[in-house]
Each structure stands twice: as structure tokens, then as C-alpha cells.
Amino acid sequence: MKRRKFIAYSAVLLSSTVFAKEAGSYALQVSVLKEPYQTISMVINDLFPSGVGMPNPHSFNVIGFLKAVMQDKRVPAEKKKILRNGTGWINQKAQNHYIKNYIELSPDQRQKILKTISQKQWGDTWLWYLMNYTLEAMFSDPVYGANINETGWLWLDYKPGLPRPLKVNRYV
Amino acid sequence: MYDVCIIGSGAGGAPIAYELSRAGKRVLVLEKGRYYTEKDFFKDELAVSRRDIYTPPLDEEQHVIETQNSDGEWEAVESRKSGWNFWNGSMVGGSSNLMSGYFHRMKPNDFKLLSTYGKIEGANIVDWMIDYKELEPYYDKVEKIVGVSGRVVKHPFLEPRSSAEYPFKPTWEHPISSWFDTACQKLGLYSIPTARAVLPSDALERKGCSYSNFCGSYGCATGAKGNARSALLNKALKTGNCTILSDSFVYKIDNDGKKATKIHYYNKNGRSLHAEAKLFVLAAQAVESSRLLLNSKSSRFKNGLLNNYGQVGKNLIFSAGGSGEGRLRFEDLPKEKQNVLLLRGAFVNRSLQDWYEFEQEGKKIKGGTIDFLFEHANPTNRAMGEVYDKDLNLIWGERLQQRIKYAFIRSRKFVFEVFNDWLPTDDCFVGVDENVKDKWGVPVAKIRLNSHNHDIEVGSFLAQKAETLLKEMGAVEIRSNISSAPPPNLVAGGCRFGNNEENSVLDRNCKAHALDNLYVTDASFMPTGGSVPYTWTIYANSFRVADKILKRFHDKEL
Numbered sequence: 001m002k003r004r005k006f007i008a009y010s011a012v013l014l015s016s017t018v019f020a021k022e023a024g025s026y027a028l029q030v031s032v033l034k035e036p037y038q039t040i041s042m043v044i045n046d047l048f049p050s051g052v053g054m055p056n057p058h059s060f061n062v063i064g065f066l067k068a069v070m071q072d073k074r075v076p077a078e079k080k081k082i083l084r085n086g087t088g089w090i091n092q093k094a095q096n097h098y099i100k101n102y103i104e105l106s107p108d109q110r111q112k113i114l115k116t117i118s119q120k121q122w123g124d125t126w127l128w129y130l131m132n133y134t135l136e137a138m139f140s141d142p143v144y145g146a147n148i149n150e151t152g153w154l155w156l157d158y159k160p161g162l163p164r165p166l167k168v169n170r171y172v
Numbered sequence: 173m174y175d176v177c178i179i180g181s182g183a184g185g186a187p188i189a190y191e192l193s194r195a196g197k198r199v200l201v202l203e204k205g206r207y208y209t210e211k212d213f214f215k216d217e218l219a220v221s222r223r224d225i226y227t228p229p230l231d232e233e234q235h236v237i238e239t240q241n242s243d244g245e246w247e248a249v250e251s252r253k254s255g256w257n258f259w260n261g262s263m264v265g266g267s268s269n270l271m272s273g274y275f276h277r278m279k280p281n282d283f284k285l286l287s288t289y290g291k292i293e294g295a296n297i298v299d300w301m302i303d304y305k306e307l308e309p310y311y312d313k314v315e316k317i318v319g320v321s322g323r324v325v326k327h328p329f330l331e332p333r334s335s336a337e338y339p340f341k342p343t344w345e346h347p348i349s350s351w352f353d354t355a356c357q358k359l360g361l362y363s364i365p366t367a368r369a370v371l372p373s374d375a376l377e378r379k380g381c382s383y384s385n386f387c388g389s390y391g392c393a394t395g396a397k398g399n400a401r402s403a404l405l406n407k408a409l410k411t412g413n414c415t416i417l418s419d420s421f422v423y424k425i426d427n428d429g430k431k432a433t434k435i436h437y438y439n440k441n442g443r444s445l446h447a448e449a450k451l452f453v454l455a456a457q458a459v460e461s462s463r464l465l466l467n468s469k470s471s472r473f474k475n476g477l478l479n480n481y482g483q484v485g486k487n488l489i490f491s492a493g494g495s496g497e498g499r500l501r502f503e504d505l506p507k508e509k510q511n512v513l514l515l516r517g518a519f520v521n522r523s524l525q526d527w528y529e530f531e532q533e534g535k536k537i538k539g540g541t542i543d544f545l546f547e548h549a550n551p552t553n554r555a556m557g558e559v560y561d562k563d564l565n566l567i568w569g570e571r572l573q574q575r576i577k578y579a580f581i582r583s584r585k586f587v588f589e590v591f592n593d594w595l596p597t598d599d600c601f602v603g604v605d606e607n608v609k610d611k612w613g614v615p616v617a618k619i620r621l622n623s624h625n626h627d628i629e630v631g632s633f634l635a636q637k638a639e640t641l642l643k644e645m646g647a648v649e650i651r652s653n654i655s656s657a658p659p660p661n662l663v664a665g666g667c668r669f670g671n672n673e674e675n676s677v678l679d680r681n682c683k684a685h686a687l688d689n690l691y692v693t694d695a696s697f698m699p700t701g702g703s704v705p706y707t708w709t710i711y712a713n714s715f716r717v718a719d720k721i722l723k724r725f726h727d728k729e730l
Contacts (some may be wrong), residue, residue, distance in 0.1 A: 051570035052577055074223040076230070076255045118566045127566055131559055132552070139551040140218040156580040158551055159516060161215025161386035163393055169219040 027064040027145030036087035055151040065137035065146040086126035177449035182266020184455030184694030186400030191718035193414040205262030207418035213391030227259035232611040238620040265401030272388035273369035276704035280304035295595035301680035310712035318398040322367030329528040346518035355644040369398030383517035425468040455694040462602040462666040463617040485602035491662035492627035493590030494654035498647025540592030540703030547585035588638040595624040623656035664695035681720040
């Protein structure tokens with residue numbers, strides 16, 4: 001997918017999403033994707049494609065959530081650094097193999113790159129973090145601005161514990 | 173001046189506050205953490221379990237953790253960098269707010285590990301200063317005052333009890349408990365209904381359990397859980413004799429050579445204040461109690477308070493063991509069992525103690541306890557449990573989604589936790605790192621970690637037995653993980669009680685050998701930990717010490 005086309009694709013996803021207007025100050029609406037989130041967005045699409053009913057991660061504001069994670073004092077700086085640097089590493093790998101950035105590769109090429117980096121320690125760690133925070137976004141209480149309309153819970157018939165949080169808890 | 177000043181408001185401090193304030197003494201409790209109550213507790217996985225809301229941010233307050241590398245060298249890493257969090261519940265009531273409430277008493281032989289099972293090379297095992305008989309009335313007291321629910325059944329390792337039954341009936345049990353009982357019958361094992369510090373219905377001026385399906389790691393929104401705040405401090409406050417100051421970090425204890433005289437603390441605004449009392453009780457949890465003593469240097473105690481013989485911080489112990497799991501699948505179950513497998517909210521309440529003691533090559537070996545439960549309800553952790561295949565390769569795409577869906581909708585993991593003795597050794601202790609300070613500029617605790625190989629051997633033996641039980645229940649994908657990794661929430665030792673100052677910090681009543689009015693009543697006093705979670709024993713011992721202190725007030729010694 002060409003870069004320009006991808007941006008348009010992202011915009012469709014974002015505009016079709018019903019963002020929580022009362023998202024508090026955690027995951028906010030994302031209007032334009034810039035790096036590293038363009039690459040991250042594509043990788044998350046490839047890790048969690050439409051398949052067996054799982055909502056598309058962009059429908060539960062995964063990028064907005066990841067941006068909040070990057071600002072979260074409770075997330076160790078080392079994790080944020082890996083999250084941020086991973087896009088450079090995967091693009092370097094894509095360049096080495098195909099002389100293109102990750103988002104410009106075909107779906108098959110992207111899967112090959114994912115397979116290749118998952119065998120590396122840094123790649124395994126980076127992908128694990130992306131999965132971890134995507135699933136956090138999907139399962140967090142909707143007051144955090146992700147898991148919009150509880151779609152993540154509904155997919156798995158998951159019943160949250162009671163009482164549920166009334167507001168974003170800022171932790172500190 | 174207060175009669176009693178207590179540092180720490182958890183299971184070690186709260187019984188003292190409860191008993192002394194009810195006896196008319198003026199009590200001050202200083203708690204480093206916040207003052208949360210039932211209305212502040214929500215089932216918020218992100219805040220509670222993913223961002224550790226109930227412990228300090230590691231970039232403000234941390235520990236330094238020392239572990240041995242493969243070359244045998246000790247390497248120290250700040251937890252701010254590693255993310256290895258050794259804090260527990262930092263709030264009024266302490267980590268008892270967050271416990272699962274599995275309540276087991278220690279057995280009579282746990283009090284005399286050395287004389288019963290003999291010396292083990294490389295381990296600093298000693299017998300306790302007291303025996304089970306002396307602590308039993310206080311275990312009984314905890315059942316009635318804190319509130320313990322359960323059902324007594326006879327089995328070879330049942331402790332002698334002064335009350336025939338628990339004062340509260342068991343919490344609502346999941347149907348899988350009867351499957352467990354059947355499997356035990358087939359294998360000739362004793363299925364033990366696990367007692368819980370959870371009230372099944374309204375009692376003791378508290379609400380009963382709401383069966384919300386989240387217990388461990390979460391604060392209780394009804395007060396059913398027997399945490400120190402709900403069960404004890406609330407009643408201490410009602411006497412009008414007890415003051416609780418939250419957000420108050422005690423960083424130094426002064427002394428005049430014979431007595432502790434004053435404590436210094438920082439309040440929420442960072443202002444340094446002090447408090448005076450006739451008697452001081454330290455109960456800040458094992459690591460922080462030792463840290464405070466080591467940071468309280470004076471002309472009489474140049475190496476830290478009570479530390480003239482280098483005993484403070486030594487022989488730190490944890491609960492050894494680990495955990496395991498198996499998956500119960502819909503396709504292996506008849507329809508009627510499928511329907512109940514996913515039932516939420518009810519407790520499993522089952523454990524095994526058949527191997528609390530066992531024989532190997534003609535020698536009597538101390539074993540432990542195996543608790544059984546469902547996988548924790550936290551959804552993110554459950555889903556993340558599916559991201560690796562059996563060869564530890566990351567998986568993604570439709571395959572991962574299928575696995576997650578299957579895990580939530582068509583199967584359920586049944587898990588176990590093994591508790592056995594973490595033997596005390598010379599290389600497991602608490603010190604302070606003078607070069608690493610917290611946000612107040614106070615040196616942080618440095619924790620050296622080491623476990624004895626014997627701990628792993630016993631834990632592995634018990635895990636193998638637990639796996640056999642899971643197999644009998646029809647579980648698949650059975651696996652266990654017994655390791656030397658310490659559970660930070662099950663920590664004890666550092667200020668052993670013993671005969672004299674040369675080899676211990678406290679006397680049999682948990683009073684400092686070196687000072688006349690300083691007591692330590694968290695798990696620091698424990699020379700060995702038994703093969704059970706510690707909370708019930710901490711509560712019971714603290715009630716015991718409260719009686720000793722009350723007698724001294726009565727005898728006008730203070």
C-alpha cells in the first residue's frame with residue numbers, strides 16, 4: 001500500500017469510529033497519524049486483522065490509547081523507548097529486504113517481515129508490547145477512551161467486575 | 173504525647189491499634205499510603221493491575237535489587253529501571269486490602285522446623301521462640317474478630333483447634349469444587365475446604381461478599397474482605413482514642429540509648445514533622461521495617477537502630493513455590509458441565525495438604541500447601557496468556573484471535589499455587605543503598621535475593637502432585653512454573669525474634685532486645701514462614717503482642 005493511500009485508509013477508519021467524547025484525559029481522539037504511529041497502526045492491523053469477530057483495533061481507538069500510554073507516568077521509560085524505537089527497527093528491516101518502508105509493503109511482505117523480526121529479541125519484545133497495549137485498549141473500561149461501546153468485552157462475552165470505575169484514574 | 177505510636181497500618185499494626193485503643197490508650201497510626209475506603213475501590217484492571225495504582229511510582233520510590241548472575245557475581249539494579257516492583261499495597265490497611273484472603277494456620281511443626289526436620293546445609297533454620305499452642309488462641313481470635321469463613325474437615329495435618337468450627341460458613345462455592353472433591357476421592361487425597369478471610373454475608377458491622385469475581389489484587393468494595401482497615405481500624409477509630417495519619421512517611425526513629433523517644437515523618441506536603449509516644453510499634457512490612465531501622469542511626473546505634481550485632485535485615489524470607497495451570501475444555505465435558513464451567517463470582521475454596529510433610533529416602537521432609545482456584549478474571553492477562561505457542565513463538569493474526577476466543581468462551585483455566593518454605597540463607601537480606609535515594613532524599617532499601625535449592629526441589633515435588641490432580645479432573649495443557657523468583661507480596665523476616673541480641677533483633681514478645689519500648693509486629697519477626705500464606709499468622713501474632721503490651725501498661729511498666 002502506498003503511503004498516501006494508507007493515510008487515506010487510516011482516515012476512513014478514524015472517521016468511522018465513534019470516539020468516547022467523555023474519554024477524560026487518557027485516550028484522546030486521533031485525527032492525523034504521524035510517525036511512529038503510521039507504522040505502528042499498520043503493524044497492529046497486521047497483528048489483529050479482521051478475522052473471527054474481534055473488533056478492528058482502530059474501532060476501539062488503539063492509537064489514541066497508545067499515545068496515552070506514551071504519556072503515562074506509570075509506564076516505565078524503557079518500555080516507551082522500545083515502543084518508539086521499534087518502528088525505526090522494523091522499517092530498517094523492511095528497507096534491508098525490500099528497499100521500502102513497512103507501510104509500503106504488500107501484505108505478504110509485511111507478514112514475512114513480522115515473522116523475521118519475531119525471531120529477534122528486540123522484535124519479539126516490540127511486538128509483545130504492541131499486543132499487550134492493544135489488548136489493554138480492548139479490555140480497559142470505556143471511561144479510558146478505548147474499548148468504545150464495550151466492543152472488546154462483547155466480542156468475548158466478557159462481564160466486567162462491579163463496581164466499574166466512574167472516571168479515569170490518574171494513578172498518581 | 174501518645175501512649176502508642178504505630179508505624180504501618182496493615183495486618184501487623186492494626187491489631188495493636190484495635191486492642192490498645194479499646195483499652196483506653198491513646199494511639200497514633202502513621203501510614204505512608206493513602207486513605208482509601210470501600211467507595212474508592214473499583215474493578216479497574218488498567219489502574220489496579222496494569223499500572224499498579226496502589227504502590228508508589230518507581231521513579232519516586234524504588235528499591236535496589238541484587239541478584240547473582242551466571243558467573244556468581246552480584247548485580248544490583250534499580251527497580252526504576254527494571255520495573256521489578258517490590259512494593260505492596262501502600263494504603264491504610266496495607267496490603268491486606270489486596271489479599272485473596274486464603275487463610276491457613278501454620279502447623280505445630282512449622283514452629284520447630286529445625287528440631288523436627290533437622291539442619292539443612294546452607295540454611296539458617298531455627299525453631300521459633302513460641303509454639304503453636306501459644307499462638308492458637310490468637311488464630312481463634314482472628315477467626316472471630318477479623319472474620320474467617322470456612323468448614324473444618326478432618327485430615328492428617330489439621331491443626332488443633334479451640335473452636336470446633338469456623339464462625340462463618342464458607343463463601344458461595346463454584347460447582348467445580350465438587351469436581352475437585354471427586355477427583356480427590358479417586359486419588360485418595362484429602363480435599364480441604366480453604367478458609368477465607370471473606371464474610372459470606374453481612375456480619376461484624378460489615379457487608380458480605382458481593383461475589384464480583386475479582387478479589388486478589390483488588391480492594392474490596394463491600395468490606396467483606398478481612399482487611400486491617402475494615403475489620404480493625406474502623407473499630408479502633410470508633411473508640412475516639414485512635415488517630416490515623418495517612419500520607420505520612422516515617423523516615424527516622426530517635427532513641428536515648430534505652431528507649432525510642434520520637435519518630436520523624438514527612439507529611440503529604442513534604443513537611444517534616446515528629447511524634448512522641450510512650451511505646452512504639454513498627455509494622456511497615458518486612459523490607460521497609462528493616463530499612464527504617466537501618467536508616468535510624470545514632471551515637472548508640474552507629475549501624476542503624478537495633479543493629480549493633482548486624483542482625484537487622486538478615487534472613488529475609490518469602491513464600492517459596494510457584495504456580496501451575498491446566499485447561500478444562502468444553503469438548504471434553506458433558507453439556508451440563510459446560511454450562512456451569514463459565515459461572516463467575518463463586519469461589520473454588522479448595523486446597524491440598526496431603527504432602528505438608530512427606531518421606532523421601534527414609535527421611536522426613538517438610539512439604540507444603542497447594543491452593544486451587546480459577547485463573548484470575550483480569551481479561552488482559554488472560555488474553556496475553558495466549559500470545560505464545562507451545563514452542564514459545566509469538567503468534568498473531570486469526571490464529572491468535574481464535575485462541576483468545578477459545579480461552580474465554582470454550583474453556584477455562586484451573587490453576588494452582590504452591591506454598592512451601594523459603595529457607596533463610598546468608599544471601600537473602602535487606603540493606604540500604606546510601607547512593608540511591610527516594611523522593612524525600614532517604615536511602616532506599618537494597619534487597620539481596622537468594623533461594624536455597626531445597627526450596628525448588630520441594631516446590632517441584634508439590635507441583636507434580638498438583639498436576640496429577642488436574643489430570644484426574646480432565647484438564648489438558650497442564651504445566652507448572654516453580655522458580656526461585658520471590659513473590660514480593662509474601663515477604664517476612666529481617667528482624668528475627670530469638671534469645672539474644674547477638675543472633676536476633678527481637679525477644680519472644682517481639683520487643684527489641686536493645687530498647688525497652690520498641691516492638692516490631694509485622695512479619696519481620698518470623699525466622700521461618702511455614703508453608704502457608706502469612707497473613708493469618710501476622711494478625712494472630714500481633715494480637716498476641718497486643719496482650720503483652722497491655723499487660724505492661726497494666727503493670728505500669730510504661
